Amino acid sequence: MNEILQYTVQGLAAGSFYALAALGLAIIFGVLGVVNFAHGACYMLGAVTAAVLLDLVGMNFWVALLVVPVLMFVFGVLLERLLVSRLTALDPLYNFLLTFGLSLLLVDLVKRQYGVSGLPYTRPEILTGQLSVGDVRLPTYQVFVLVFSLLVCLGVWLLMTRTRIGMIVRASTEKSELTRALGVDVSRWVTPVFGFGIALAGLAGVLAAPFRAITADMGSSFIIILFAVVVIGGLGSIVGAVVAGFLVGLVEAFGQAYAPTLSQIVIFVLMAVVILIRPAGLFGREENA
Amino acid sequence: MLEIRGLDAFYGEAQALHAVDITVGEGEVVTLVGRNGAGKTTLLRSIMGLHRDVRGSVTLAGKDLTRTPAHQRARLGLGWVQDDRGIYASLNVEENLTLPPVTHVDSAWSLRQVYDAFPVLADRRRAPGTTLSGGEQQMLAVARVLRTGARVLLLDEPSEGLAPVIVQRIRDIVLEVKQRGSTVLLVEQNVAFAASVADRHYVLAEGTVAADLDNAEFTARQGELLEYLGM
């Protein structure tokens, strides 16, 4: 019983990384129609930036949690203005290839600069140790990751549902052309939305820094799972990305517990089943698929 | 008010519109009738700036729109109601109404006016847009552009697929809009409906304007037209 609770928390904590990053991926896809293959590299960049800032200027985890997403936002804005925007008028495949190439470039640049063994990172003292719930002990950091990312997802959800910006993002995600024809300048929102999506990936990276190996390759397998997450949730569906993120985390944890060698295959089996039953994903709309 | 001159539209190699000339005067209600595939929807999309593969000119109140992007055209006073009504599933009824920015304050309907005119929308204001019935969605789509104060409404088959009583209601709305001084370009296949609201009619065939009729001529030749349209 204790183990079940632990597996659940571990699954949800692992799912937190997927949910945050997939949220960014889904928003970018929704508004720009761009499948950002560089999302895993941006997750890696978030973690590496946090580690480098700790090393260079002693920036602690809490400050990094704010500063790194801002830096990643700026990075995303530059990326969109300088590269992505030049290809959006063409077949979406071009931007897919662009971001794919970009991810290879970023990974190799980080390898060149910082090697492959990974970078050290110290987590704040307060997040070390375990919390006791009854006679179950849960690592403080995992609980923190879970709560923090739930709050971020909630914040993004409020932004999406309670603000005019959110309304415009939802509208252009659903019907981009009509939204323009109704007088909304969608292109004005494209750049900040891209930056925001990248910032979310960077935030997931900072959260991963104390907990996972910070290496140039850390995003390479992450992005593959992330694609499974957005397909399961429904491409472009914001709620779907979050729910599927946590779901995949749980499936992974229980897979590891009861069928260790199959734990990653199980995720793709889940994806296949979802596609068979609901081709547009759990929360996708058929007309968008 | 709205002038289209020598408009050619293309889909790759295929030409969908050939040198179309259309004029809609201020306060006029003008219909475009024609068979499926005659180019009616392409014409509206070209006017809106959504179909970019075009030659020729579109002028609104003396201003050339040829190089203006779609969202600017909307802000200059074009209100488009697309043929599938274009209601957002991820927005509730009120969000559907308030998404487009108000462009002409003097002619814009307030939210209150909209709800007074369409009480059903007020009742369902928090419901997701696509949970409304087809007729309600059509009202929502029309109300949405009325709220912006658009000077020229481009309505793409507003009566399509609706029960007669609802069609009647739509007709009333168009007439009311006309009474308030708005200009309407209406795409219709329902000849009776067209005759009951419009001042003039263009018959579109194979991408060209085949006839330009006033309402009296149109009504007189209704039988011939029905046969031509295959109804």
Place this chain on the structure above:
Amino acid sequence: MSSKRLVATAVVSSAALLLSACGSGGPGGGDGEFTDGKVTLAVLNDQSGVYKDLSGPNSVKAVEMAVADFQEKYGDDAVVEEVEVVSADHQNKPDIANTKAQELYDREGADIILDVPTSSAALAVATQAAEQQKLYINIGAGTTELTNGQCNKYTFHWAYDTYQLAQTTGTAIAEAGGTDWQIIYPDYAFGQDMDKSFTAAVEGAGGTVGDHIATPFPNDNFTTFLTKAASAEPDVIGAMQAGGDLINLVKQYNEGGYADDGIDLAVGLMFITDIHSLGVEAFEGVQFAEAWYWNLDEENRAWADRFLDETGTRPSFAHAANYSAALQYLEAVQAEGTDDADTVVGHLEGKEIDDVFLKNGKVRAEDHRVIHDVYLAKVKSPDAVEEEWDYEEIVSTIPAEDAFMPLEDSSCSMG
């Protein structure tokens, strides 16, 4: 589409390469004492992936140091004037390793291939070496198969192997009282091999191994595996992961607070570059097998200082082993006056060697296992670290004769 032209170009250029290879690598090359009038050493390893830092480009530097030392030592008396060092990236994939090895032997005229981490890749290269009748000295790979079922005349195993790792760490910890084990291993050839070797070593020292938990590779989330292993309340969790996976596992082991419950972590294979990247705090007290340590004595330190000048970093045991293997190969060539593979192999077989890497070293003729003294090391506490890279305390030395698989247990027969 332009892709058609691309394919055409690729076909033409690879055909051209094939032709040039036929021209230069033909059978007429073996008339003198030196093929092509020079000796070519090739380093085939991971130049860009997970094993880049622990060996990679810096091993190429180490081999170049060996060449420089050789040339300085013999000067005009050297039997061969030109010694070339080439390198290639096998990306840890056996198919790429196979192709690259063939290219190196055939086209680049390599007389010997060094390193090749990842067991499956090393086995592929060993097969190539046997077919081409050229030397291969393995350093980076840990599989005992190279000196057992898949041994051959042209392949030597220089630095470490899974048997020795288990013999060092597993036996030492079990004998010190850590008898109840759980093993977490990556589910591929190396991990399975490590699991078997450690189980044998622990059981041989009177301990028991409960669960053997296989994990995907690569993997960034070990929390559930650790919970599962800890639920059996063992004395020790043995982690057989390497590189980034190991760092993930150790971070999450620390996060879970298992040390406070008295569950120790034993690491199957660790390199000093891992400690450097994660920091001493994270690994404090972890015991592991070390094949060579740069700060062990004056001789090692002097060489490590030179290495630092060359590369800007301290050497791992793999760097030192690459240096040693290259140097001893060149010494053999010098002694015999030829780069003829059979002659050099004959010279090396049974040779006793002491150099900066090999202490009490001996090349066993029967299975080509190179035995030497190895160490049980312990990661220092942060307070005890006196300079950068000063991370290890040597707990004990395991003599060459005890550290490696006894000859009578080897299934190798040189055909």
